[in-house]
Amino acid sequence: MATKRGEKKGRDTGSFTLPADYHAWSVLPCNGLDKEAGALAREMALAIAGKGARLICPVRFGRSPSHYDKELKGTDLLVIDGCKKECAGRLATEGGLSIAGRLNVKEMLREQGLKSGKFPTPDAVNLQALLSRLGRPDAMAGVAVPEAGRAEARAAAPEPAAGRFAAEMGFREFMADKFVFKVPETGYFFNENDCWARVEGNRARLGVSDYVQQKASDMVFFEPPEVGTEIGQFDEAGSLESTKTALDIISPVSGKVVAVNRELVDAPELINEDPYVRGWAVEVELSDIETDRELLMDCDGYLAYLQGKVERELREKERGEGAQATDAQGSRRPREPARPGETGRPYEVEEPREPGRPWKPGQPKEPGQPWEG
Amino acid sequence: MGERKVYIIPCSGIGKATASVGREATYRVVEDLLPETCDTLCLGLLTTGDEEARALVRHNLIVAIDGCAKDCARKNVEASGKTPDIAHRVQDFMKKHKGLKPEAVLDVGEGGRELADKMADEVAAEIKGLLEEED
Amino acid sequence: MALETRPKKVGVLSCSGEAEAEGTIARNAVRLVMERYRPGITVSLCLPLYLAGDEGERRFAQAVPVITVDGCGKACAKLATEKYSGEVEDAIDISALLRDWGVEETLSRSHPGELEWELAERVAQEIVKRIDRLIAEGRVVDSEEG
Numbered sequence: 112m113a114t115k116r117g118e119k120k121g122r123d124t125g126s127f128t129l130p131a132d133y134h135a136w137s138v139l140p141c142n143g144l145d146k147e148a149g150a151l152a153r154e155m156a157l158a159i160a161g162k163g164a165r166l167i168c169p170v171r172f173g174r175s176p177s178h179y180d181k182e183l184k185g186t187d188l189l190v191i192d193g194c195k196k197e198c199a200g201r202l203a204t205e206g207g208l209s210i211a212g213r214l215n216v217k218e219m220l221r222e223q224g225l226k227s228g229k230f231p232t233p234d235a236v237n238l239q240a241l242l243s244r245l246g247r248p249d250a251m252a253g254v255a256v257p258e259a260g261r262a263e264a265r266a267a268a269p270e271p272a273a274g275r276f277a278a279e280m281g282f283r284e285f286m287a288d289k290f291v292f293k294v295p296e297t298g299y300f301f302n303e304n305d306c307w308a309r310v311e312g313n314r315a316r317l318g319v320s321d322y323v324q325q326k327a328s329d330m331v332f333f334e335p336p337e338v339g340t341e342i343g344q345f346d347e348a349g350s351l352e353s354t355k356t357a358l359d360i361i362s363p364v365s366g367k368v369v370a371v372n373r374e375l376v377d378a379p380e381l382i383n384e385d386p387y388v389r390g391w392a393v394e395v396e397l398s399d400i401e402t403d404r405e406l407l408m409d410c411d412g413y414l415a416y417l418q419g420k421v422e423r424e425l426r427e428k429e430r431g432e433g434a435q436a437t438d439a440q441g442s443r444r445p446r447e448p449a450r451p452g453e454t455g456r457p458y459e460v461e462e463p464r465e466p467g468r469p470w471k472p473g474q475p476k477e478p479g480q481p482w483e484g
Numbered sequence: 485m486g487e488r489k490v491y492i493i494p495c496s497g498i499g500k501a502t503a504s505v506g507r508e509a510t511y512r513v514v515e516d517l518l519p520e521t522c523d524t525l526c527l528g529l530l531t532t533g534d535e536e537a538r539a540l541v542r543h544n545l546i547v548a549i550d551g552c553a554k555d556c557a558r559k560n561v562e563a564s565g566k567t568p569d570i571a572h573r574v575q576d577f578m579k580k581h582k583g584l585k586p587e588a589v590l591d592v593g594e595g596g597r598e599l600a601d602k603m604a605d606e607v608a609a610e611i612k613g614l615l616e617e618e619d
Numbered sequence: 620m621a622l623e624t625r626p627k628k629v630g631v632l633s634c635s636g637e638a639e640a641e642g643t644i645a646r647n648a649v650r651l652v653m654e655r656y657r658p659g660i661t662v663s664l665c666l667p668l669y670l671a672g673d674e675g676e677r678r679f680a681q682a683v684p685v686i687t688v689d690g691c692g693k694a695c696a697k698l699a700t701e702k703y704s705g706e707v708e709d710a711i712d713i714s715a716l717l718r719d720w721g722v723e724e725t726l727s728r729s730h731p732g733e734l735e736w737e738l739a740e741r742v743a744q745e746i747v748k749r750i751d752r753l754i755a756e757g758r759v760v761d762s763e764e765g
Contacts, residue, residue, distance in 0.1 A: 195613060201567060288628070288662070291675065328500060329552050331578045354502050354578060354585065380575065383553055428659050496635035497665050498646055507637060511729035526636035528695030531667045532702065556667035563670055590650050 133163035136211075137182050140191040141199035142169045147228040148193030148216040151241055154233050155214065156191050158242055164189070169202055176206045187211035216241065276309060276316055280388070283414060287421045293321040294414045295387055300404060301413035302345065304361040307387065308407070310400060315364050316391040317348055322417055324386045327353040330379035335371035336393060342368065344403045348393045351379065364403045366395030488618065490522045490611050491540060493530075493568075494549040495557040501586035502574040503551030505600045508592060509574075510549055512604035518611060530560040538564040545569045545614060547607060570610050577603045625760045628662045629708075629750045630685035634696040635666055640726035641690030641713045644735060648713075648742035649688055656747050660754075660761070666696055669703035680705030684758060686749050688742065690714065709749045713742055 140156035143149015160166035165182035172179055190199045191214045203210050217227060219241055228234035281296040299307045305323045308315040324330065332352040342348050348362035349371070372391050375381055382390035397403075408416055494510040497503020514522045529537035541564045548557040548568040558571045577599060578584065586596030633649040636642025653661045662683060668676040679685065680700050686709045687696035697710045717738070726735055753759045 195617060196569065329502065329575045331575050332582065354500065354575060379579075380553055494637055495665065496633075496637065496646075496667050498633060498635060498649060498663050499665065503665075508729075510637065515729055524638050526634070526638045526642060526693075526695065528634045528636055528642075528666050528699065529693065531670045532693075532695050532698045534693065534695075554665070554668060554671055556665055556671040559671035560667045590647060590654070 133159060135186055136164040136189050137167055137179070137186040138164045138189045138191060139167040139169060139172065139199050139203055139208075141193050141197075143193040143198070143231075145231050146193055147231055147234060147237070148220075150193075150231055150233045151216045151220075151227075151237060152191045152193040152199070152214075154238055155216070155241055159189070169199055172206060173202055183208065189214065191216065193217065276311055276388075276391070282387075283410075285414070285418055285421075287418075288425055290325060290421075292325065292417060292421065293387070294417065295410050297410055299387070299410055299413075300363055300407040301410075301416075302361060302363040302407055303416070304345075305417075306361050306363055307413075308363040309387075309391070310364075310397070313397050313400075314369070315366065315395055315397055315400070317360060317362055317364070317393045317395065318386060318391045319351070319358075319360060319382060320413075320417075321386045322421070323358070324383045324390070327351070327358060328355045328383075329353055330382045333372075333375045333379040333382075333392065335376060336368050338368050338371060340368045342366065342395065344406065348395075351382070351392075360392050362393075362395070363407050364395060364397055365399055366397045368393055369396050370394035488544045490518070490545045490547060490615070492522055492524050492547040492549060492607070492611075493527055493541075493557050493561060494524070495551045495554075496527045497551040497556070498589070500551050501589050501592055501596060502578070504589050504592050505586045505596050505603070506549040506551045506574045508597065508600035509603040509607060512600060513608050513611070517604060517608040521615060522611065527557055527560055530564050533564075541566050545611075545618070547611065548572070549574070549603075549607070569614055570607070572603075572607065574599075574603065577606070625758065626683045627760045628660055628683045629657075629753055629759055630679055630683040631661050631663050631746055631750075632666060632679075632685055632687045632696045632700060633663070634687075634689045634691075634694075636690040636695065638728065639690050640728040640731075640735065641717070643690075643728045643731055644726070644739045644742060645688045645690045645696075645713055647731065647736070647739040648746060651739060651743040652746045652750070656743060657750050660759070661750065666699055669699050677703050678705075680707065684708040684753055686711065686746060688713065688746060708753070711742065711745055711749075713738075716742065716745065 136159065138156045138159045140152040141149055143152065156166060165179075165186055167179050167182060167188075188203060188208055188210050189212045190203050190210050192199045193216045195215075195217065197215070200210065200213060220227060220237060223240050225237055225240055228237060280298065282293040283296055284291050284293050286292075295307075295309075299309050301307050301320065305320045306317065307320055308317050330351055330353045332350075334350045336342065336347075336349050342362050342365060344362065344365040346362055346365075347359040348368070349360045351358050351360065371393050372381075375390065375392055382392075384390070492510045492513055494506040495503050497506070510524050514524050525537055525540060530541065541561055546561055546566055546568045547570040548555075548561050550557045550571070550573045552575070553573070555571075555573070558568055561568050581599060581602055584595045584599040584602070586599065587593030592600065631649050631652060633645040634642055635646045649661075649663055653663060664676060664679050669679075681704065685700055685704070685707055687694075687700055687707050688711045689696045691714045692712065694710065694712065697707050700707050720738075720741070722734075722738065724734060726738070731739070750759075754761045
């Protein structure tokens with residue numbers, strides 16, 4: 112998943128250990144030609160590439176991202192930016208790449224009490240200082256990683272068996288009003304809380320449906336359960352908060368939590384982007400799927416259920432009653448014709464008046480009474 | 485060469501209160517915090533391809549503030565030929581300031597206004613940093 | 620039974636011009652119509668989605684009759700709808716309305732006060748008139764028809 116937007120990466124100085132195996136990395140530097148920091152970024156990238164990392168040319172990548180598919184596959188991406196503009200980071204993000212680590216040259220210089228030179232060529236002292244940092248992987252402060260760092264995330268939540276949940280999937284869609292709702296074609300089970308379970312062998316991943324993410328709007332927080340927690344069918348399996356509401360993930364199945372989606376903690380908006388695959392929240396080891404399934408809907412069943420539910424909500428919305436509008440925030444009042452003076456001031460929209468006469472709101476008047484200038 | 489200004493362009497979101505927060509934060513920076521160096525411009529002008537607006541975007545520093553993942557402000561700026569110098573989503577600030585949430589589109593409420601203020605302060609600080617680099 | 624082909628919604632699209640007070644009035648007026656005066660029958664779209672969104676958004680003016688509400692003569696909502704989406708059913712220009720109403724005061728884009736809200740209410744009623752005309756002409760199905 113690409114780095115979250117707006118993060119001040121490179122300004123944080125979390126510690127990070129560059130692995131000894133440079134072959135596990137691809138490195139993308141910025142292309143700053145008009146600043147020394149850009150030239151230093153290039154030199155650092157070349158040095159790292161010299162130790163075995165794959166080098167990504169920012170200009171070539173910008174023109175033809177797929178050119179580097181082979182290099183990027185199976186490696187972690189290190190981005191080296193010269194300055195706060197973070198052009199390489201933006202390029203990576205816009206190209207849909209997941210950034211595992213970042214270096215910011217200006218930050219690194221600042222930490223060592225150094226300043227960028229005035230000319231767009233590497234200053235020898237600055238270059239030496241930066242390259243010597245590369246030679247000491249245990250002291251690589253300045254390479255900022257996501258708060259749930261990769262190593263930490265793997266330790267906390269063991270990866271599920273490779274490929275278990277990796278299968279491609281298709282969706283069916285239906286349209287209601289201006290909204291399009293997606294339901295997977297197969298392989299998922301749903302409860303009436305619009306939460307899903309995708310079962311593979313003796314494990315299941317859990318999440319919330321496309322309907323939930325559309326209704327709740329942008330997700331901003333995800334609180335996962337602890338790994339190891341036993342949950343019963345219809346128990347809470349984590350909580351979400353969006354810009355509009357807070358909600359619990361109601362587990363469709365019973366089991367023990369064996370993994371949580373750490374990416375989702377940092378980027379809950381994954382649920383809005385991809386609620387059924389990358390937006391998975393929790394993985395459980397199932398305890399009794401055969402019994403649990405009796406109370407769940409398969410994809411066909413959920414599609415029919417959801418269509419009925421959405422239709423009812425739309426009819427209620429049109430009548431101005433009951434259910435919350437799916438996209439409107441604000442007061443819900445029964446529909447009524449526009450009345451003059453909704454703000455309390457009596458005035459007639461159709462009241463004839465001469466153009467050019469100054470508007471004088473707030474003047475009480477009787478309907479039909481001419482405006483007074 | 486004339487000094488470059490900073491144009492803060494919020495999205496035009498009409499369906500989400502977060503878009504209203506983005507606009508409030510923009511106005512706070514442009515009218516209160518950094519009125520000498522910052523201004524805003526109508527995003528709709530970029531959507532229609534208004535040449536004057538596009539030129540302003542290409543030749544000045546741009547901050548895009550989006551109210552949701554559709555990223556209309558950022559994308560319309562990019563379509564005008566410029567990558568924003570700073571780009572944020574209101575949701576990023578909501579993550580940093582848990583508990584502050586806008587109430588409604590027409591009136592974001594106390595929580596929304598406080599969020600807008602915090603956002604404005606942080607964006608203004610970033611803009612100052614950007615302008616220092618320009619010097 | 621006759622096949623019902625009339626749309627059930629009216630689209631109302633505001634310019635939402637952030638730099639101008641009239642843009643704020645346009646946006647607030649549309650919100651008032653959506654929330655209070657004609658909820659359920661009014662749908663809207665964020666104008667820049669014509670460019671930032673996908674085909675679904677660009678089909679907006681093909682799916683429903685659209686009334687555009689612009690703050691000034693640049694008419695961004697009208698132009699963008701015609702450029703990206705389809706025909707505009709009716710177009711409101713707030714700057715022209717303010718001239719007709721003789722509004723001379725300087726208006727605030729960022730802190731709409733009593734006057735700005737009054738004007739938003741008046742513009743909202745202009746929008747409502749046009750929506751009601753579409754219903755009266757049978758161009759849109761009123762949900763209360765059942």
